[in-house]
Amino acid sequence: MNELLTPAEMARADAAAGNVAALMDAAGRAVARAILQRYKPCSVLVLAGPGNNGGDGKVAARYLAQAGWPVRVADAFTATIEQVQRAELVIDAIFGAGLSRDVSPQIADLLRAAKRIVAVDVPSGVDGATGQVRGYAPQAELTITFFRKKPGHLLYPGRGLCGKLLLRDIGMPERVLEDIAPQAWENTPALFTLPRYEATSHKYSAGDVTVLCGELAGAARLACAAARRAGAGMVTLAATTPMVLPEAGLILRTDPLATLLQDARRHTWIVGPGLGVARAGDALAQLIAAGKTIVADADALTACTGAPEKLRGTAIITPHTGEFVRVFGEIGPSKLEAARRAAATTGTVTILKGADTVIAAPDGRAAINTNAPAYLATGGTGDVLAGLSAALLAQGMPSFEAACAAVWLHGEAARSLGPGLLAEGLPAALPQVMAALG
Ligand SMILES: NC(=O)C1=CN([C@@H]2O[C@H](COP(=O)(O)OP(=O)(O)OC[C@H]3O[C@@H](n4cnc5c(N)ncnc54)[C@H](OP(=O)(O)O)[C@@H]3O)[C@@H](O)[C@H]2O)[C@@H](O)CC1
Numbered sequence: 001m002n003e004l005l006t007p008a009e010m011a012r013a014d015a016a017a018g019n020v021a022a023l024m025d026a027a028g029r030a031v032a033r034a035i036l037q038r039y040k041p042c043s044v045l046v047l048a049g050p051g052n053n054g055g056d057g058k059v060a061a062r063y064l065a066q067a068g069w070p071v072r073v074a075d076a077f078t079a080t081i082e083q084v085q086r087a088e089l090v091i092d093a094i095f096g097a098g099l100s101r102d103v104s105p106q107i108a109d110l111l112r113a114a115k116r117i118v119a120v121d122v123p124s125g126v127d128g129a130t131g132q133v134r135g136y137a138p139q140a141e142l143t144i145t146f147f148r149k150k151p152g153h154l155l156y157p158g159r160g161l162c163g164k165l166l167l168r169d170i171g172m173p174e175r176v177l178e179d180i181a182p183q184a185w186e187n188t189p190a191l192f193t194l195p196r197y198e199a200t201s202h203k204y205s206a207g208d209v210t211v212l213c214g215e216l217a218g219a220a221r222l223a224c225a226a227a228r229r230a231g232a233g234m235v236t237l238a239a240t241t242p243m244v245l246p247e248a249g250l251i252l253r254t255d256p257l258a259t260l261l262q263d264a265r266r267h268t269w270i271v272g273p274g275l276g277v278a279r280a281g282d283a284l285a286q287l288i289a290a291g292k293t294i295v296a297d298a299d300a301l302t303a304c305t306g307a308p309e310k311l312r313g314t315a316i317i318t319p320h321t322g323e324f325v326r327v328f329g330e331i332g333p334s335k336l337e338a339a340r341r342a343a344a345t346t347g348t349v350t351i352l353k354g355a356d357t358v359i360a361a362p363d364g365r366a367a368i369n370t371n372a373p374a375y376l377a378t379g380g381t382g383d384v385l386a387g388l389s390a391a392l393l394a395q396g397m398p399s400f401e402a403a404c405a406a407v408w409l410h411g412e413a414a415r416s417l418g419p420g421l422l423a424e425g426l427p428a429a430l431p432q433v434m435a436a437l438g
């Protein structure tokens with residue numbers, strides 16, 4: 001159920017299912033039911049567009065009228081601002097999956113005049129594939145979509161404009177997905193299985209992670225703490241100078257990188273956080289040459305400015321928007337496609353971070369994350385994500401699954417802490433979150 005369908009894929013699903021009238025009836029009824037459950041009776045205006053989205057709106061009007069509500073239907077191309085202003089609630093059934101160009105200023109003015117909006121499928125103007133606004137899109141309180149969510153429901157700004165999103169079954173047969181074979185999902189635990197502790201596990205088999213540490217040790221130590229909590233049996237902080245570590249179980253090594261690389265048990269590495277750009281670039285090249293399993297973040301990404309090929313050979317990269325643009329250029333209209341392109345170019349699983357983090361694999365699979373609270377955007381949380389990713393890789397998870405799990409656990413740990421969380425609090429919240437997954 002967590003597959004995402006682009007509007008083009010949804011159109012294929014429609015065509016394969018046939019029976020548009022029955023689907024439209026179910027869609028309109030779902031919209032009416034959602035409104036009846038959430039709103040007190042009020043005057044409703046349905047703004048109906050020229051396609052099936054408008055058709056859904058007309059069906060919803062019929063069901064609301066049957067329930068005794070005062071409902072009018074207006075053609076979106078001839079409706080007046082006054083009509084819209086008179087309605088207490090507007091059902092936006094102008095454009096859905098068939099949006100093919102920017103919304104005109106006349107339609108934008110109508111939507112702006114609405115007091116409260118419930119959107120059918122998507123707020124008109126939101127591109128279902130990308131979440132971008134084409135010309136204009138209104139802020140809905142509630143959006144009802146059908147069969148499967150679309151990427152535009154989960155990617156900003158579309159995600160914010162939907163208000164509360166409801167997904168409703170309209171009787172579309174599941175078999176239509178066989179041909180479409182969707183390659184994008186909402187990131188949920190359905191996408192991964194966490195490593196199991198075996199009775200015969202020892203500290204190396206449970207995962208060995210080495211974190212390169214620069215002058216600013218805080219970032220690397222956060223990554224270490226997260227890696228340890230996420231189940232890595234051996235975590236080493238590889239520093240250039242001796243330092244006092246209050247963490248009893250963390251191992252400090254000050255040997256040169258070349259010496260550490262000779263130890264075959266050190267297969268998983270984090271390179272970048274707090275390392276300094278020059279050292280990160282140099283270390284990244286050495287780790288790749290040594291065939292290690294690598295999570296590259298922060299300064300290691302900046303070291304690849306304009307040179308994404310230098311990341312070939314890494315397992316997971318975790319750029320935020322600024323780092324991504326430095327390495328790969330502008331994101332463009334689709335964050336989903338940008339992450340996929342980066343993954344295909346570098347052959348590495350790409351976690352493009354943000355409020356709507358996208359995880360993309362080189363083979364085209366992609367997931368959009370939805371559980372991260374806004375208060376996760378604070379210093380050091382990226383280092384924790386790198387540590388989580390490395391620990392899961394070290395325990396043998398495939399890169400895409402490890403990345404999806406790391407991002408999901410990160411969001412869940414943040415939610416469990418609530419507003420005011422500090423990055424250093426996240427690792428300690430992980431055991432409970434992992435235990436809840438069973
Ligand atoms: N998927 C499902 O399971 C089901 C889906 N259902 C529903 O169907 C909806 C998709 O229906 P749809 O394909 O008819 O497209 P829809 O969005 O109504 O609009 C197309 C029309 O708008 C026009 N147009 C586009 N942009 C424009 C612009 N900026 N300014 C002006 N005009 C513009 C466009 O013109 P054209 O591009 O052809 O020139 C065309 O005439 C979907 O969102 C869902 O609500 C349910 O009924 C049942 C099951």
Ligand SMILES: [K+]
Nearest residue numbers: 092095122124
């Ligand atoms: K709409």
